[in-house]
Amino acid sequence: GLMYVEPEGNDLPPVDKEYYVMQSEFYHEPPEVDDDGRRSEIVEFSYPNGLREEPQVVAFNGSESALTRDHPLKAHVGDDVRIFFGNAGPNLTSSFHIIGTHFKNVYRDGGVTSNPSKGIQTVSVPCGGSTIVDLKMAVPGTYTLVDHSIFRLDKGAVGF
Numbered sequence: 436g437l438m439y440v441e442p443e444g445n446d447l448p449p450v451d452k453e454y455y456v457m458q459s460e461f462y463h464e465p466p467e468v469d470d471d472g473r474r475s476e477i478v479e480f481s482y483p484n485g486l487r488e489e490p491q492v493v494a495f496n497g498s499e500s501a502l503t504r505d506h507p508l509k510a511h512v513g514d515d516v517r518i519f520f521g522n523a524g525p526n527l528t529s530s531f532h533i534i535g536t537h538f539k540n541v542y543r544d545g546g547v548t549s550n551p552s553k554g555i556q557t558v559s560v561p562c563g564g565s566t567i568v569d570l571k572m573a574v575p576g577t578y579t580l581v582d583h584s585i586f587r588l589d590k591g592a593v594g595f
Contacts, residue, residue, distance in 0.1 A: 437457050437519060439519055452514055453517045456580065457520075458529045459494060463481050495580065496594075508594065511572065516571075522565070523562070528561050531568070532556060532580075532581050536573070541553075541566060543558065579595060
């Protein structure tokens with residue numbers, strides 16, 4: 436998980452919405468086929484796939500569709516939004532990006548006592564690392580959260 440320890444004096448400016456997003460990878464064997472021909476929902480961990488750094492799933496908030504169909508992040512035009520983003524790993528560095536906007540403020544490595552970077556479009560987050568990003572919802576639309584190592588989108592690293 437991800438935990439934010441707010442410094443004394445609340446050094447972050449206020450925002451309208453705050454969200455938590457955690458990226459993680461899952462390494463497993465192919466699912467078995469049940470008697471009815473459907474794939475089992477239960478899979479076994481694959482140590483060899485982990486050693487090769489070849490995850491079957493790269494997901495936000497624990498599953499491939501956690502931030503898409505039923506649970507997109509929502510905001511209104513004009514809202515200031517803050518995302519606390521972490522990378523559980525265990526192997527891959529994340530290239531966190533939101534298609535359709537840029538980050539107004541980026542607090543790299545969760546460092547809120549230093550001045551934020553401004554106007555960043557993609558931020559690298561190592562395994563076990565975190566970042567805090569602020570953005571302004573300037574126009575209506577669907578903004579897509581991705582790991583900009585773009586083929587990870589097909590493995591589940593996508594949200595709205």
